[in-house]
Amino acid sequence: MAGNSFGQVFKITSFGESHGAGIGVVIDGCPAGLELDMELLNTELQRRRPGQSAIVTQRKEDEAYALLSGVYQGKTTGMPLTIFIPNSDQRSKDYDHLESTFRPSHADMTYQAKYGHRDHRGGGRSSARETAARVAAGAVAKMILNKIGVVVKAGVTQVGPIQSSTDVKNIDWSQVEQNIVRCPDLKIAKEMETLIKATKKAGNTVGGRITCHVTGVPIGLGEPVFDKLHADLGKAMLSINAVKGFEYGSGFASIAMNGSEHNDIWTTLDGQATTLTNNSGGIQGGISNGMPIYFNVAFKPVATLMKDQATITDTGAPAVAQGKGRHDPCVVPRAVPIVEAMAALVLVDHYLRDKVARM
Numbered sequence: 001m002a003g004n005s006f007g008q009v010f011k012i013t014s015f016g017e018s019h020g021a022g023i024g025v026v027i028d029g030c031p032a033g034l035e036l037d038m039e040l041l042n043t044e045l046q047r048r049r050p051g052q053s054a055i056v057t058q059r060k061e062d063e064a065y066a067l068l069s070g071v072y073q074g075k076t077t078g079m080p081l082t083i084f085i086p087n088s089d090q091r092s093k094d095y096d097h098l099e100s101t102f103r104p105s106h107a108d109m110t111y112q113a114k115y116g117h118r119d120h121r122g123g124g125r126s127s128a129r130e131t132a133a134r135v136a137a138g139a140v141a142k143m144i145l146n147k148i149g150v151v152v153k154a155g156v157t158q159v160g161p162i163q164s165s166t167d168v169k170n171i172d173w174s175q176v177e178q179n180i181v182r183c184p185d186l187k188i189a190k191e192m193e194t195l196i197k198a199t200k201k202a203g204n205t206v207g208g209r210i211t212c213h214v215t216g217v218p219i220g221l222g223e224p225v226f227d228k229l230h231a232d233l234g235k236a237m238l239s240i241n242a243v244k245g246f247e248y249g250s251g252f253a254s255i256a257m258n259g260s261e262h263n264d265i266w267t268t269l270d271g272q273a274t275t276l277t278n279n280s281g282g283i284q285g286g287i288s289n290g291m292p293i294y295f296n297v298a299f300k301p302v303a304t305l306m307k308d309q310a311t312i313t314d315t316g317a318p319a320v321a322q323g324k325g326r327h328d329p330c331v332v333p334r335a336v337p338i339v340e341a342m343a344a345l346v347l348v349d350h351y352l353r354d355k356v357a358r359m
Contacts (some may be wrong), residue, residue: 002067002312005149005347006233006236006239006345007029007345008227008349008353009029009348009349009352009353009356010027010029010030010117010141010144010345010348010349010352011028011029011349012025012026012027012028012133012134012137012345013025013026013028014050014130014133014134014137015133016085016087016125016128016129016130017119017121017125017127017130018087018119018121018123018125018127018129018132019087019119019121020087020119020131021086021087021332022084022086022087023083023084023085023129023130023132024068024082024083024084024085024125024132024133025082025083025133025134025136025137026080026081026082027070027080027081027082027083027125027137028080029197029352029353030070030076030078030079030081030140030144031078031144031352032040032075032076032077032078033075033076033078034075034076034140034143034144035074035075035143036067036074036075036076036140036143037139037143037305038351039199039238040139040142041065041136041139041140042063042084042139042143043064043139044136044139044195044337044340044341045063045065045085045132045135045136045139045177045236045333046063046125047135047177047336047337048063048131048132048135048334048337048338049061049062049063050328050334052074052334053180053333054180054182054197055180055181055193055196055197055200055329055330055333056222056333056334057327057328058241061087061088061132061133061251062088063085064088065083065084065085065136066083066084066086067081067082067083068084069081069082070081070212070260071105078130078208079223079227081140083133083136083137084348085133085136087129087131088323095196099120099236099322100313100314100315101311101312101313101314101321102312102314102321103303103309103311103321104201104303104309104310104321105303106123106126106303106304107123107126108116108120108123108262111126112314116195124242128242128328128331129333130241131186131240131338131341133339134240134338134341134342135338135346137341137345138338138340138341138342138343138344138345139196140343140347141341141344141345141347142340142341142344144348144351145344145347145348145351147218148216148218148351149216150214150215150216150217150347150351151214151215151216152212152213152214152340152343152344152347153173153176153211153212153213153214153340154176154210154211154212154213154337154339154340154343155171155173155175155176155182155184155211156181156182156183156189156192156208156209156210156332156333156336157171157183157184157185157209157210157211157296158208158209159183159192159195159196159206159207159208159209159330160195160199160206160207160208161236162188162191162195163188163209164183164184164185164188164199164270166184168211168213168294169278169292170337171184171185171211171213172184172229173213175189175351176336179193180333180335181193181196181332181333182332182333186239192208196333198327199329199330200329201304203305203306203323204301204305204306204307204329205243205301205302205303205304205305205327205329205330206270206301206329206330207242207298207299207300207329207330207331208298208299208330208331208332208333209294209296209297209299209332210296210297210299210332210335211294211296211297211314212295212296212297212340212343213293214230214282214292214293214294214343214347215291217288217290217292217293217347218288218290218351219287219288219289219290220287220288220354221243221287221288221347221350221351221354222283222285222286222287222288222350223286223350224285224286224287225286227286227346228285228287229283229286229287229288229346229350230248230281230283230286230295230345231286232349232350233246233293233295233343233346234246234248236319236343236345236346237295237297237339237342237343238262239342240297240335240338240342241331241337242295242300242302242303242331242335243298243299243300244298244299244300245297245298246266246296246297247295247296248281248283248293248294248295248296249278249279249280249281249282249294249295250262250279250281250335251281251295251296252277257279257338260327262279263279264276264277264278264279264280264284264291272290273290274291275289275291275292275355278291278292278294281293281294281295282294297335297339299331299332299335301330302327302328302330302331304327305323306323306324306327307323308320308321308322308324309321317339
């Protein structure tokens with residue numbers, strides 16, 4: 001199955017299924033001598049793990065992990081770094097009724113059509129359980145970024161119709177981990193929590209938006225023409241389960257603006273080039289310009305409902321997809337560290353590519 005790898009210099013390959021032995025990732029191209037911050041790795045995995053609050057899936061995974069290769073005496077060796085995260089709380093019987101039934105808006109039908117065979121237990125490879133591997137790799141990427149002063153922060157800014165009106169440059173990112181929704185606006189967070197709980201009680205699901213903000217990015221990251229920095233960020237975000245949209249900088253709001261409003265005027269501040277505005281979202285011509293990078297990621301309502309839905313079987317016969325199992329009523333609270341991880345992976349890959357280009 002192609003398409004399991006991401007990146008060019010800092011390249012990751014994830015493996016494993018939702019109800020298999022575990023999930024893991026091989027990182028090839030990680031520089032040697034990086035002291036691994038195990039506390040950071042554990043923290044990132046815990047932020048993504050299921051069962052952490054009443055508004056997420058109640059699957060219980062402690063996200064214990066093992067470093068299988070590429071590290072010696074706490075430092076990377078320059079060889080492939082392998083991280084393995086065992087699955088410990090599968091309930092495969094919850095999916096027995098789906099062995100020959102296609103769930104609405106899932107990958108069941110498409111996987112069956114493409115491969116002629118599929119793992120119906122929790123969606124197999126298509127499960128969001130796979131993103132644990134991305135978060136683990138993203139934690140390593142963050143360790144590298146920390147050394148060059150790049151900080152990646154994300155938070156939930158919309159759930160259903162409830163959204164924060166705070167401008168991205170004024171967001172207090174320290175508030176994100178102060179509530180179970182991971183919204184940087186504490187007042188709005190309570191409203192979001194109430195909505196998610198009510199949606200869960202009704203057996204339904206709701207979508208949301210995550211905003212990501214990156215500071216400290218040096219000028220020059222990005223590879224024209226097809227590997228523009230924003231293009232790779234877009235691919236990274238759209239590869240996340242349930243993502244339906246990506247916009248960076250002024251995004252779709254730029255449609256209603258004139259060029260005289262939208263252009264970011266260059267000036268100097270304390271001897272450094274800067275722009276008076278940042279409608280470009282920190283990227284111009286596909287290359288970082290030194291300003292903060294920011295973007296929004298839209299997540300659809302989770303496709304699994306706790307209610308019956310009409311569907312068909314693999315023979316085309318009418319059937320009912322029953323609402324069973326443990327699932328997120330809203331994916332965005334747990335998706336925050338996933339968005340951060342994918343952003344970090346893109347930025348580290350381009351940082352290392354830029355170093356090669358300047359040799």
